[in-house]
Amino acid sequence: MPAAIANASTSHRSHRAQRWRAGIRRRVPRIRWPLGSGTQLLRPICTLDPVTSNPAGSTPAREPQPGTQVLSDDDRRKLLERIEPLAAAFTDAGHRFFLVGGLVRDALLGHGLTGDIDVTTDAVPDQIAELAASWADTVWDQGKRFGTIGARRGSTTVEITTHRAESYDSGSRKPHVRFSDDVATDLSRRDFTVNAMAIELPDWSLLDPFDGLTDLADGVLRTPSPPEGLFADDPLRMLRAARFSAQLSLLATPELVAAVRSSRPRLAIVSRERIEAELTKLLELPQPSAGVRFLDDTGLLADLLPPWRHADAALPAAALDDVAHLGDRVALRWAILLGPVCDEDAATRCLSALRCDNATRKKAAAILRATRALETAATRAATDDTARRTTARQLIANHEPELDAAAASLTAWGQAVHGPFVAELAEVRATEGDRLRHLPIDGRRVMEVLGTSGPAIGEALAWLRAQQIEHGPLDADEACQLLTAWNQGREH
Structure with missing residues (x-):
């Protein structure tokens, strides 16, 4: 799992990391805003190369080898094309401008500068709103009481938040927000060290006060302050x-x-x-x-x-x-x-108690019904060879959309279906498939054939479904002929 770094964090886990980061700091020159055009080199963000993620602790992280760029100049210029004037507005006004959150973490993992753009700054919300307005098409302040101002320019959306140091009541998760001018304090209140890193623009320096980069390299999930x-x-x-x-x-x-x-x-x-x-x-x-x-x-x-x-x-x-x-x-x-x-x-x-959406609840229930039906059908087919094809047809007619999921569920529970029934089911699905799920004629056509209406129509449709399960899919002419014969038999 690749990762990258530009300068030293304020706390280090080893003298090796200290020496390595100090070496990068000495070797890499700073550049000033603006970054200019295509020929100017950006300050490189270097990687721990190679880096391994070892959640099971099977092997140690490898020796850091600085020098390989994970964030290409092209990736960074694309981001700057989107937000450089915004960042410049903050720095020109004497404020700091830090990329934070998942964008930084994923960039250090070598995934490029993708995802939402989250920013933290020492500017207070009113200042943020004023500076953002000089760049954005739209600014919104619904999160102002929590220090967050949203801004959009074209297809680029940015959320900018004042450095925060907040506290909570024991019975609520709504914070009492206190603003801070210290980015390290802001990073200390974030959930995990791997998310408590920031890249400061315009010089692309990495702030990693809680050694999140090393945790990424070692495959460790840790909090920047006491987890309780x-x-x-x-x-x-x-x-x-x-x-x-x-x-x-x-x-x-x-x-x-x-x-x-x-x-x-x-x-x-x-x-x-x-x-x-x-x-x-x-x-x-x-x-x-x-x-x-x-x-x-x-x-x-x-x-x-x-x-x-x-x-x-x-x-x-x-x-x-x-x-x-x-x-x-x-x-x-x-x-x-x-x-x-x-x-x-x-x-x-x-799922209802968890407020899952209606479509998810219905689909999960349908999969469970299909799973039980598949289990029952396989048991029946195993004890009655002559019933395999009709059993397969019945299963397809009632549960075709969920059959693959049902088979996966049974396998997950250690009850996978094997043997001749699996082959029979696959053959019927391939040759008869969706035709088993639908009758070739509808209720209106049945009324025309029978010359009547009422409960007899439902009875006739149920009889036709049973014929398809027993003999296979029917076309419209066959269905009408069968209904005529069935109706004549009823009349006599």
Whole structure:
């Protein structure tokens, strides 16, 4: 996992890091604003090269080798094309201008300067609004009481926040905001060291007062200040710890894990909507299993999903990583998580309590219904060879859109379906497929054939569906002929 650095942090974990960073500081000249055009070299941000992420602690991080640029001049110039006049407005007015948050972290990981642009500064909100107005098409101040001003120019959106030093009441997560002129104080209140780094413009120097870069290199998830206080301030950070452990392959320190376990009751003050949003972000990741294990190990999973509190079932965490290629991955992962400990009704109640959206709840319930149906169908087919094809048709007619997810769920629970029925099901899906899910004629056509209306129409449609399950898909002419014969038989 590559990472990059420009100057020394205020605290260092080793003399080796001190010497290395000091060497970079001596070798790299500063440049002044503005940065000029294409021929001028930007101050390089160098990498720990190579860097490994070792969440299991299997091998140590390698010797830092400065000199390889992760952020290319082209990447940085593209960012400056978007915000250089804004940053210049702040520095010309005597204020500092720091890029912070995920943009910095991901840039140091070699992902380029992507994502939202978050900025912190020593300017107060009224000053921010005035300076931003000279650059932006639109400025908004809904977050002004928390020190945040939003600004947009074209397609570029920036959130600029005054350095903060805030405190919280024990019964609320709404902060009492105090502004600060010290960026280190602001960084100390952020959730994790890997997010507590800032790049100052215009000289592209990295501020890393809590050694977040080393934590990225070592695969460590750690807080910049005592975790109990940070989790008391904003309990949602406990769920963010789960997400970052999976997203960045970071292993939480024992102190962080212990703080989560002791701080769990504090999560009750957080709205269900915010909790659901954070859990969805976790389940959207390509490989969320490490985060789900973190939730389980700390007790948060049982708090959020009550059916797991006294369950004997094994948590199918690893299987969550295997279904990233399937559609509706969040709904499928909810079904995989809840299926071992509850039925579809209880699962729906759990997701409703978490304020999951209606589409996700319905899809997860449909997957669980299809999973139970697949399990039952496989058992039936195993005991009655003659019923394999009709059983397969019935399953396709009722559950085709969820069958792949159902098979993945059974595999996740250690109950994968094997044998002749799997081959039969695959063949019927390939040759008859969607035609089994729909009749070739509708109720209006049935009324024309039968010359009647009322309950007989529903009875006729149900009979036609049964014929398709028994004999295979029908076309419109075949369906009409069968209905005529069926109706004549009823009349006699």
